[in-house]
Amino acid sequence: MIKTVSLAAALALAATTFAYADDDDDDKDLPAGVVEKIEEVMSTLGCKGYEEVEVEDNGYIEIEDAKCEFGVMDIKLDKDGKIVLMSAY
Template sequence: MKYFSMVFAAALLSSTFALADSPVTPAEAEKIKAALENLGCTGGKMEKETEGSGYFEVDDAKCKDGQYDIKLDKDFKMIAMTRD
């Protein structure tokens, strides 16, 4: 019984941390594209974090000096930009 409880707890914890990001709306995509252009970047996979933070992520954006992962706040201002 103890083993079953530990397996159940592990499964429950792993499922709560595996929340998927959601797609952005067309209006959000336009604002993200504008923010990327201001940074000198284009493209990438756009997602909205589902943890309730309202942050946006752009994976593999192509910028002048390389490829980056970019995180934007709910007002589409850059929070983080890490080289991919």
């Protein structure tokens, strides 16, 4: 688990990202398949809404400020939509 977290952190620092605001109109601007991956993870975790989504060049997706039942979280997904990092702030 620590190796996964460390790898995710290293990838986050190394990758260039593109940011997308969380607005229903802006979701259509996200790359194909990203919205479905985000919705599946958010539903599974019981989260409703987020502030921003960053899609990295390597396909990783970072959901910033997700509003979850257990607090506000940053969630990072791999290109397959699997959670690789979650952090509370």
